[in-house]
Amino acid sequence: MLTTRVCDVLGIEHPVILGGMGSATNVDLVVAVSEAGGLGVLGATGLSPDQIRDSAAQIRARTSRPFGLNLLIAFTTGEQLDACLQARVPVLSTAWGDPAAYAARAQEAGVTWMHMVQTAAQAAEAARLGAAVVVAQGHEGGGHVGEVSTLPLVPAAVDAIAAALPGVPQEQRPPVVAAGGIADGRGLAAALALGAAGVLLGTRFLATHEAPIPDAAKRAICAASEADTVFTPVVDLVQRPGWLEIGAQCRALRTPGVMEWVGREAELRQLPEEERHAIGARWSQARQEGDTDAMAILAGEDSGLIHEVLPAGEVVRRVVAEAEDVLRALRRYGGA
């Protein structure tokens, strides 16, 4: 069975983690991934402290396996963090923002802390702050991503963590998990070859029965090729300008609703707020009506590897089984 150090650190069976994708995750999805032996992570950034406590209780009522709650540091409050820690969540997953205070609080509370980064320098910082797991997220991924691609980022993060913790043996350093552009077992095998100990998948888990996004958006991801996404500030200019203030932008499918503004960002920036809200309202309406052309759908380049909507547990099982096959096939290059 394919098991790695990240499995020991997180108490899971398979090195496959669900990205804590905000309102694109729910209790069903988290439970399905955790029950299949991966780590289900609920995106908690948009939840009130009461909703966080309630969601953690609902997850616990349906699985005894580990799970995580995810907070985007730049967009959450101390009360949300308190709620996660009071719920004694097995894994606190964080991303985007200064992690120092969250790291200290998680450590005081004895909660396993996993942090997602976009550069090797950030990986080194997370390791110095005591992260149990560092997720290296590349530019190919869906949602908000950095500028560095997964292939160079993962080994650079592994090396930067080793350099940041001189004298600490490899088995005591935080394992790196690769994210961004990974949707199948070939990606998991490649991540292991790069020095990662597992993978975190976002887009692949959007196209599952459990994911709480419109069926039309799931079908659009299955229909998209690897060339059908765009890394753009357009989505945030319309919906969440706060992201641009922290220097991030996101990857979305090249739907006409988004592409209408790509190349016209300066014009979009100049629009009065009500007009930008009106564009956002049209995207939301399109989501309700299942009109994929008119909506914004955050998704990664790995959309091109996703062809069917599956149960989330099946995704975990297939990714692991495929990776095992790939690793067996690769042995012929090892001279054995």
Ligand SMILES: Cc1cc2nc3c(=O)[nH]c(=O)nc-3n(C[C@H](O)[C@H](O)[C@H](O)COP(=O)(O)O)c2cc1C
């Ligand atoms: C719709 C969507 C929403 C996301 N929201 C979050 C979030 O709230 N917190 C977070 O840590 N990552 C978030 N992400 C990023 C994922 O955790 C993950 O890093 C990314 O999806 C990996 O790339 P992939 O989509 O190619 O698998 C989101 C991604 C998507 C597609």
